[in-house]
Amino acid sequence: MARKFLYVVAGLIMLALASAFAYRYFGAAILKQALVPSAKFEPAPKTPVNAYANADMWLARPDKPGNPALWDPPGYHPASNPPVAVFFIHPTSYLQRSHWNAPLDDKEANARAALFLQGQASAFNGIGAIWAPRYRQATFGAFLTNEEAAHQALDLAYGDIQAAFDEFLKEIGPNRPIILAGHSQGALHLSRLLKDRVAGTPLAKRIVAAYVVGWPVSKTTDLPEMGLPECTHADEAGCILSWQSFAEPADPSLIFDTFDASTGFNGRPRKGTAMVCTNPLTGTADATAPASDNLGALYPSADLKSAQIIAGRIPARCSGRGLLLIGSPPDIGPYVLPGNNYHVFDYSLFWANIRKDAERRYAAFEQRQ
Numbered sequence: 001m002a003r004k005f006l007y008v009v010a011g012l013i014m015l016a017l018a019s020a021f022a023y024r025y026f027g028a029a030i031l032k033q034a035l036v037p038s039a040k041f042e043p044a045p046k047t048p049v050n051a052y053a054n055a056d057m058w059l060a061r062p063d064k065p066g067n068p069a070l071w072d073p074p075g076y077h078p079a080s081n082p083p084v085a086v087f088f089i090h091p092t093s094y095l096q097r098s099h100w101n102a103p104l105d106d107k108e109a110n111a112r113a114a115l116f117l118q119g120q121a122s123a124f125n126g127i128g129a130i131w132a133p134r135y136r137q138a139t140f141g142a143f144l145t146n147e148e149a150a151h152q153a154l155d156l157a158y159g160d161i162q163a164a165f166d167e168f169l170k171e172i173g174p175n176r177p178i179i180l181a182g183h184s185q186g187a188l189h190l191s192r193l194l195k196d197r198v199a200g201t202p203l204a205k206r207i208v209a210a211y212v213v214g215w216p217v218s219k220t221t222d223l224p225e226m227g228l229p230e231c232t233h234a235d236e237a238g239c240i241l242s243w244q245s246f247a248e249p250a251d252p253s254l255i256f257d258t259f260d261a262s263t264g265f266n267g268r269p270r271k272g273t274a275m276v277c278t279n280p281l282t283g284t285a286d287a288t289a290p291a292s293d294n295l296g297a298l299y300p301s302a303d304l305k306s307a308q309i310i311a312g313r314i315p316a317r318c319s320g321r322g323l324l325l326i327g328s329p330p331d332i333g334p335y336v337l338p339g340n341n342y343h344v345f346d347y348s349l350f351w352a353n354i355r356k357d358a359e360r361r362y363a364a365f366e367q368r369q
Helices: 011-026 028-035 107-119 140-144 148-172 185-198 202-206 253-260 348-368
Strands: 058-060 084-089 128-133 178-183 207-213 239-241 297-300 307-310 316-319 323-325
Touching: 028 140, 058 107, 084 148, 084 185, 107 128, 128 148, 140 148, 148 185, 178 185, 185 202, 185 207, 202 207, 207 348, 297 348
Parallel strands: 084 128, 084 178, 178 207, 207 239
Antiparallel strands: 058 128, 297 307, 316 323
C-alpha cells in the first residue's frame, strides 16, 4: 500500500481533478449533471446490531492485518503501544452516480478510502490505535444538490457511523482516552456525532481532541451544540479543531454559498457567521504562522509511489470568516479544487504538525486527570 501512498491526493481522487476541470470549463450545472445520481434514493435497512463486531466492517482497526493507517513517511514510526484510541471517519471515496450510497463491498471506493487513511489517519498513529469503519457513504454528487435524496443518503451514511462508534466504544473499554477525527464528509458525520453522542455526556471527559477538518463549523450556530469548546491554546485538551485550506487568491464562494443557505445545529441560520479556524501550525485559534513553523508536509515522489516529509515550505493564517490561507499555491500536486481550494490536502499540508498536536494534547489530557 505504501507504494501507491498519497493518493489520498492522486489516483485516489480523480474526483478532485474531474470536478475542478468540469467546474472551471463547464460550470456548476454540468458538474451537477455529471455527478448527481439520476436514480431515486433506495431506502436501505439500518445497520444490524453488532454488525461492526465483524472485523471486515473496518478499513482499519488495531487487530486488522494490512492496516493502512499504520503507514508512515521515512523517519516516522507507529507507536508500539499507543495509549489513545482514535475513531477516524474517512472522506468521500465513492464517485459513482448509479447509487446515492456506496455499497459496503465496492472495491474501488474501499481502495480509495484505504489510501485516504494512509495520508490522513496516519498522522495519529504516533499516539493512537486507529479505528476507521467502512460505511455506506453518500456519493460525491450528494454534495452538489439540495434534493431530498441527498439528505436521505447522508442520513443513511450517518446511521452506519453511529453503529460503528457504538462498537468502537465497546471494544476500547470504559476508560481509554479518545481522539475523534475525520475529513470532508467524514468531518460532517463527526460534527453530528459530537452533537448527538458526546455533548452533555460523561464521554466528553474522555475526548483528547476532535479534528473536524475540511468541513465548516459555525462558531455561533454549531459549536455550542457540539459538546466541546473550540481549541484556543496549543496545550488544551477536550476541544475541537477545524480548518479549510485555501491558497491565495482564494475564492471560497462555493463553500460560503452552501454554508450561508443552511441552518446550524441550534436551528438558527449560519448565514454570515464565522467558522472555527484552528491554525494547525500553532494549534491555536485564528492565528498566523510562517512557513518555518511547518514541521513537514507530505510531498509525493515523481513516480507517485511514495511520499516524503518536507518542512518549512507552507505557511498558514486564519483570515476573514475562518478560512485557512496558505499563501501562494504550493506545488504539492494537481488536485486543487476551484477557487484555489486545497481541500484534498487539508491533512497532508500539515501532517507533521498534526502528529505533534495530537501528542501535545494527549499530554495535556493526562495532566488534568
